Amino acid sequence: MSGPTGHREFMPAVSDDLPPGERPMIAVLHAVPGHETQLAAAVMTLAAAVRREPGCREFRAFRGIDAPGTFHLYEIYDDVQAFRAHLATGHVARFFSELAAHSTADAQALTQLVELHTPGQS
Template sequence: MAFVCAATWIAKPGEAEAVRDALEKLSPASREEPGNQYYQAYQDPAEPNTFRIFEVYDDEAAFKKHATYPHFEQWALGQAIPALETRQRDFYETLDF
């Protein structure tokens, strides 16, 4: 089974571009992490302050390691997260039938 994180980020008013810029840099670097199977960010065209990120990792340990990499520290912790009004994360495990 793989470990899944479905995140919803809502930018503060006037901060959507800063969040988008951070995700533009964070996404490709996250895809290169050991244990990452899939990492895709989305922006809601009807509500441009709303972003969703869908992440799949080999296991929970790989997901937790994700938060320790320099690219996460710079682009998520340093730029995007301070620009958020709301940050929600939901966690799942895949059903590998």
């Protein structure tokens, strides 16, 4: 990852071998010092738009209590196709522009998850 003004890749890789079913993930974003308010506004705008996407099951945004410049996004999409459709929206493209201006993040900020199940659960 380069500095806030250098070129960074924001589009996450979406592997073809992800498990079927819902796509949970988290993203951790750090604001450029002095840009906390702008990044918070961009996150809130994104959250409102993503929650209206047909394949979005959940999108929640949090700010660190002890680190107000750190934002945690918790997302669940119906499946890989819904996540790919999410990434193709205009509001995500606009959000990536906001990330470039107000955060130190890149595509590595997103962690795709697999839910743990106890034995006997599917």
